[in-house]
Amino acid sequence: MNILVIGSGGREHALCWKIRQNSDVKNLYCIPGNAGTDGIADNYNIDILDSVTIKAFCVEKKVDLVIVGPELPLARGITDALENAGIKVSGPSYGAARMESSKIFAKEFMGRYDIPTARFRIFDDFKKAEEYIKYIGAPLVVKVDGLAGGKGVIVAMTTEEAISAAKSMLDDKIFGSAGNKIIVEEFLKGEEVSILAFSDGKNIIPLETSQDHKRIYEGDHGPNTGGMGAYSPAPVVNDVLMKEIEKVILKPTIDGMREEGMPYKGVIYAGLMLTKTGPKVLEFNVRFGDPEAQALIPRVKSDIVDIMLGTANGDISGKTIEWDKRYAVCVVISSSGYPGEYEKDKLITGIEDAEREGVFVFHAGTKKENGKIYSNGGRVLNVVALGDTIEEARHKVYSGVEKINFEGMYYRKDIAHRFLEKKI
Incomplete structure (x- = not known):
């Protein structure tokens, strides 16, 4: 089997790492990839929005499955372009991807199907x-x-x-x-949680829970980022609450998409606020979260290729996921200045030393030149550790982070603080 992963972040490195565990995968390609995927996949420097060139690449390389990591190619219709050429894709169509590419579309969709969300008004x-x-x-x-x-x-x-x-x-x-156009919406009080699920357009397989840390500074202060860290599972969601989320949010969303002629195939991500009156949707994403994926994927014991191929084929019925019971903590290391202006081309050292601490290091904004690794983005590396307790996972992950160095590197020192606060 030949598989192509599209994207260059920590999410895509984690996906490639997991896919490589399937012995049936002969060739693994990544467009464009990073210094981390370079060791386990063949990177090709193609624009992720160039669906014509990507389609020709898939035909030439006899690609059996395309997995789309970032939202932008999905929002531009890459799934439609590839499927029209007979290429299987784990990722929603252009129409379905509007759940992320247009917050107004998502809000109005939720209104049509009574999916709980904040009250809102639209302005131009x-x-x-x-x-x-x-x-x-x-x-x-x-x-x-x-x-x-x-x-x-x-x-x-x-x-x-x-x-x-x-x-x-x-x-x-x-x-x-x-x-x-903008949305001005009600401020919801509660705790945020990320709920992801695989969908084939009819059935869903929910993933384990996770929580992201969006703000740049410790204590959840400062501007929003793409995510500064995550942990899994999130104890705030128990089995009873998870069944409610499936019933009132996930299933109505997938059923509604199918009723409107755009069956949802791939990973759907619901960012929720757990309010006093129940879970409400803050936003939908149409792909794996980043860095949630980096915390979740190392806990997946099942074969991820089989499930993602099932989403592309429109049939995941009967499939299940076996999970590692340990806790996972992911810490994002960013460039100084992120999420604003930041510098690139900083020499990175200590990655191998960190890995000797027993952590995973998933690359994001990195590049390799003359055998050395340099920073090449705002979010640069993701360090992930597993532990029998959340404290063990945190200790291990920060021990790994401390081995890594590059000029201007920054990371939050309080990832998983919400979990620890609940235990006090």
Whole structure:
């Protein structure tokens, strides 16, 4: 079997690492990949949005399955382009990918199928948004409609902050065309959790729970990022709550997509807020979360290729996932300045020393030149450890992180703090 993974982040390195455990996989390709995937897959420097070239590549290499990591190619319709050429893809169609590429589409979809979410209003004019914000008052959440790399959401605790966010999105266009329309929505109180599931368009296989850390600074302060760390499982979700989430959120979403003629095939990710009145959807993503994937995948004992091929074929009935019972903690190491401007091309040392501590190091923004590894992005490395207790996993992961060094490296020192706070 020949498999192509599209993407260059820690999620894609983790996927490649897991796929390589299947002895039936003959050739594993990654477009474009990074310095980590370079050791286990054949990297090809092709634009992930160039569906024509990718389609020709798949035909030439006789690719049996394409796994799409990031959201942008899905939002541009790469699944449709490849499936029209007879190539199997684990990833939703252009229509279904609008659950992430358009927050307005997702909100209106949830309204049609009574899927619980925050109350909201849509605006394309700043003055009208300002009037509404002054009328309703803070706290509020202000979001751009389109894709913004996980950074297009402002949680405004004051009216002035909400107005400033709306102006920066609608008038100043800090997120470009993604902010042509915005959503101003109710601020939900509670605890966030990430729920992912495989879907074949009819059936779902929920994954174990995880929690992400979106804010750049410790204590969950500062601007949102693509994610600074994650852990799994999340004790805040018990079996009873998980069944409720399946019943009122996951199943209605998959059933609704099929009813609207766009069956959902691939991984669906529901970012939820656990409120006093039950779980509510903050957002949908149409792929593995990053860094949630890096915390989840090392815990998967089953063959991931069989399940992902099943999503592409439209049949995962009867399939199950066996999980490692240990805890996983993932710490993201970023470049100084992220999520704003940051420098690249910093020599990275200590990765092998970290791995000798018993951790996994999944590369993200890295590149290899003359046998050495350099930084090449905002989020650079993901260090992951497993432990029989959350404390053991945290101790091991930070021992690994301390072995790694590059100029300007930054990481949060409190990943999994919410878990530990619940145990006190």
